[in-house]
Amino acid sequence: MPAAAAHHLALDQPLITLITHGAAVKLLTLVGFTALLYDHLVTLPDEISLIWRGKKGVVSTIFLMNRYIVPVILALDIFGV
Numbered sequence: 001m002p003a004a005a006a007h008h009l010a011l012d013q014p015l016i017t018l019i020t021h022g023a024a025v026k027l028l029t030l031v032g033f034t035a036l037l038y039d040h041l042v043t044l045p046d047e048i049s050l051i052w053r054g055k056k057g058v059v060s061t062i063f064l065m066n067r068y069i070v071p072v073i074l075a076l077d078i079f080g081v
Contacts, residue, residue: 026078033074040071 047067051060 029074029078033071033078036071036074040067 051063054060
């Protein structure tokens with residue numbers, strides 16, 4: 001292998017590593033997002049009975065903000081909107 005080609009390959013290695021790690025991070029973020037959506041679906045009946053039909057206050061507001069802002073931020077991160 002000529003020296004120029006070896007040097008070019010050596011320069012490409014960090015880029016390949018960066019792309020591979022970036023893809024792994026995206027995939028793991030998507031896995032976490034899927035688990036979060038599953039948890040939301042499983043606990044939705046409890047949320048409806050305890051939060052939506054219950055007394056409104058600071059605690060229920062904080063709960064709802066935490067419950068629905070996090071998935072929106074993750075979706076924006078995953079899908080790049």
